[in-house]
Amino acid sequence: MTDFTLNAEARSDLGKGASRRLRRNASLVPAVIYGGEKAPQSISLVAKDLTKLLETEAAFSHVITLTIAGAKESVLIKALQRHPAKGFVLHADFLRVVAGQKLTALVPLHFMNQETAAGVKTGGGEISHTLSEVEVSCLPKDLPEFIEVDMAKVEVGQIVHLSDLKLPKGVELVALAHGSDLPVANIHMPRVQAAEEGEGAGEGAAE
Template sequence: MKFVAFERAKQGTGASRRLRNTGKTPGIVYGGSGEPQLIELDHNALWHALKKEAFHSTILDMELNGKEGKVLLRDVQVHPFKPMVLHIDFQRVDAKTRLHMKVPLHYVKADESQAVKFENCVVNQVMSELDISCFPGDLPEFIEVDLSSLKKGMSLHLNDVTLPKGVTAVTRGKPNPVLVSVVVVGGEEAAAGAEGAEAAPAAAAPAADAKAAPKADAKPAKKK
């Protein structure tokens, strides 16, 4: 994805507030061999770009002062209740330096699995993104995970997934974390309980009728 940034001369709270009032968003670019540089971006264009997953997880082409450079989105500050981006950070990308990024996990074909299709189960997603390390040229937009082989009682771990070429998972504490787990829907147990509940009153009904019968047949006592 490509976006256009403009050089920003002033910094500080007051300058940033005035910039936002004109429909711009203050930001900064850092890293690589260059010095940190203050920038500004068109707020509306940035707001729409942030809604795209690729803007968060891929290398971006930034045009600044007529020159293009490769950057990564590193931080976004958003207003707590207004649809407004307060500040944004980008990091320059060096082709020879490994990146440390979080990329989204796309789970596919869960509906085709035996667990979902025949065993009345649902797939519980434990992780929605994965921390990875790779060179810029190997950075994937997302990692696709095939769930078609899931069965009742299974859990899919990180080691069960084939990562793209050049990509290494970064795990902390758990070398083989669970990505998804298969959970049995409570409908079967609930249905069994409901059948038992219906059977109990039915069995008790004759006894209740038996007690009520003599009262129905009894004749009222004669008055003396």
Template sequence: MATTHEIKVERREDEGKGASRRLRRSGKIPAIVYGGDLPPVSIQLDHEPVWLASQHEWFYSSILDLSLGGDIQKVLLRDIQRHPYKQLILHLDFQRVNEKETLRTAVPLLFVNEEKSPAGKAADVVITRELKEVTVECLPSDLPQAIEVDLSELKVGDIVYLSDLKLPKGVEIPQLKLGKDHDDAVVIAKHGREEAAPEEAAEGDDAAAKPDDGK
């Protein structure tokens, strides 16, 4: 079951760049809610609790409950605009969710047990994570906060593909329906680049230092 999180919002009456700047100076974030059978609605949120929420992965992939005076609307975060160098959120876009309709959204991958795996214990093995998230399709009630990737059995030479992921019930990866060419690698374990032996390196240096005898 998907975990939901309640965020309190207020309706925003004034719009435009000037109104948005005034909101930000007062510690508010301008935002919009759209989608479904209802028209778009301009709202505002307190910056501090939203900033704290934005430090967690669930803020980006979970169903959020926007509470407007007791009226709850289930939404997904679709866009976040940040200040280029200040710790400020400038604007948010939320999309309404129909609990009876399949949705498509990105979900983060949670890698576990890498340090326990044969590859993780080997000093000369490099483990690369090719993907950080994956796009899934499911009903809102089935949306996971993350998809766990268990690497406990990972060995050198192994490749974990999208098709290897264990998905929660009711969750699908639409990309896999396009064929084997779209079964992307998620994790790769391979030997690291071996450095040249000291003797070989010394010989190379000596050869470079020898003067050209003209032959």
């Protein structure tokens, strides 16, 4: 089981130059905590600890506990700035989580029963994913690590929309709340096969 906790230190040496020195000399990652009723707080994290945490997909949709000088802050990862070539984290933004106050977060979608989906197993179709994550609104205690998309009964030509998803109790989809029922996935015939069938139909018509 992943431990969603990180030790952090408050920092007062701010600016781009200070951040570069921090990363170079101490293998630390500069970060900021903001939100709630408190003022933004600049902190630093041990780079290897943050990297290890980010290896877990759930870290991006899980409440993380930051320990700073003995005090604990519940936060969500809001944004990560990465090195354009090497991919390591240059800076992190965390959003404070307040108990009893709704939050919004991006949650990954896990597609289930894809190989045995009706449109794949008996219809010979292929699955295309339109979305890989969704924005949810809920209380911190209800935040899911992922949302399942069950493809078992989806036939060729059918589209799974946001409104088709089964959501955990207390969780709402932000897009749906704004009247946007976006497509999530669909099953379609392979392009090569569809093209061949189209050509066959054309030849038959010509005769």
